[in-house]
Amino acid sequence: MARFVHLFDNPARFVAGTVGEPGDRTFFLQARDGKRLISVSLEKEQVNLLGDRLNELLDQVGIAEGIDTSLVGPADLEPLDNPIEDEFRVGTLALGWNSRSAQVVVEAHAQTESFDDVPELEEDSDEGPDVLRVRMDSMAARAFARRALSVVSAGRPPCPLCEFPLDPRGHICPRANGYRRRG
Numbered sequence: 001m002a003r004f005v006h007l008f009d010n011p012a013r014f015v016a017g018t019v020g021e022p023g024d025r026t027f028f029l030q031a032r033d034g035k036r037l038i039s040v041s042l043e044k045e046q047v048n049l050l051g052d053r054l055n056e057l058l059d060q061v062g063i064a065e066g067i068d069t070s071l072v073g074p075a076d077l078e079p080l081d082n083p084i085e086d087e088f089r090v091g092t093l094a095l096g097w098n099s100r101s102a103q104v105v106v107e108a109h110a111q112t113e114s115f116d117d118v119p120e121l122e123e124d125s126d127e128g129p130d131v132l133r134v135r136m137d138s139m140a141a142r143a144f145a146r147r148a149l150s151v152v153s154a155g156r157p158p159c160p161l162c163e164f165p166l167d168p169r170g171h172i173c174p175r176a177n178g179y180r181r182r183g
Contacts, residue, residue, distance in 0.1 A: 003128045006031070006038045006087065009135045010103075016047045016148040017080040022155040023167060029090070029108055030080050031134055037081055040108050040132050042090035044152055051148035053095055054104065054141050061097050061138070073143035088130050104141040108132040 008014065013032040018025040027047050030039045062069035091111030098105055110129035136144070156165035161175040 003126060004130045005124065006130070006132045007135075008033055008036075008038075008133070010137065010140070011134060013076065013081070014106075014134050014136060014140065014144055015076050015080070016051070016144070016151050018151055018154075019080065019084055023165065025155065027151070028080060028084060028086065029132065030084070031132060032081055037083075038132055039080070039084050039086050040088055040090050040110075041086040042093075042108065044155070046090060046093055047148050048152045050093055050095070050106070051145040051152065054106075054145040054148075057095060057097060057104065058138055058141060058145075065099065067102070067138075069138040069142070071139050071142065072146060073137075073139035075143060076147055087132070090132075091129065098135065101135065103135040103137055106134045106136075106141075 008031040011031045011033040013030070015030055016027065017030060018027050020026055025044070027042050027044050028039050029042060029047075030037070032038075058069040061067070088110035090108045092109040094105075094107040094109070096105045097103075109131045112129040156167065158164065159166050159171055159173050159175075162173050164171075164173070
C-alpha cells in the first residue's frame with residue numbers, strides 16, 4: 001500500500017483531546033500548523049502510554065546528553081480545533097529522540113494487519129501505513145505529555161475497590177461480587 005506521511009516539524013499546536021462524555025469519549029491526537037490540520041483517533045490507553053513514555057524518554061535524554069529537559073512549554077487548555085475528522089485510526093505509536101536536531105519524534109501509524117508493515121522511526125518508505133509524524137523540542141513534548149495525562153485522568157473516577165471506572169448509570173464491582181459485608 002502506498003503511504004502518506006503527515007509531517008509536522010515544530011507545529012504551532014500538537015495536543016491530545018477528546019470528544020464526548022466521560023465513559024463514551026473518543027480520543028484524538030491533533031496537529032496544526034498554519035491552515036493545515038490533521039486529527040487521528042486512538043485508544044485512551046495509547047494516549048496514557050504516550051504521555052508516560054514521553055516523560056520517561058525526556059528524563060533519560062536529559063541524563064544521557066546532559067541537557068535540561070525538565071522545562072515545560074506553555075499549557076494548551078483550548079479544545080480541539082474544528083473540524084475534528086480523523087484521518088485514520090492509530091494502530092501503532094513510535095517514539096524517539098533525534099540527537100542531531102534535539103527533537104522528540106512521535107509517530108502515529110494507521111492500523112495495519114501486521115506490525116511488520118510498520119517502518120522504522122523516521123523511515124520514509126513508500127510502502128506501509130499512513131503516519132502522522134511530529135517533531136518537537138523537549139519543552140513542547142513536556143507540555144504535550146502533561147495535557148495528554150490530564151485528558152486521560154479527566155474521565156470517570158475509579159471505583160475505590162476494583163479501580164475500574166465508575167459508571168454514572170451504576171457500577172457492579174467485581175471485587176464486591178454482589179455481596180455486602182456486615183460490620
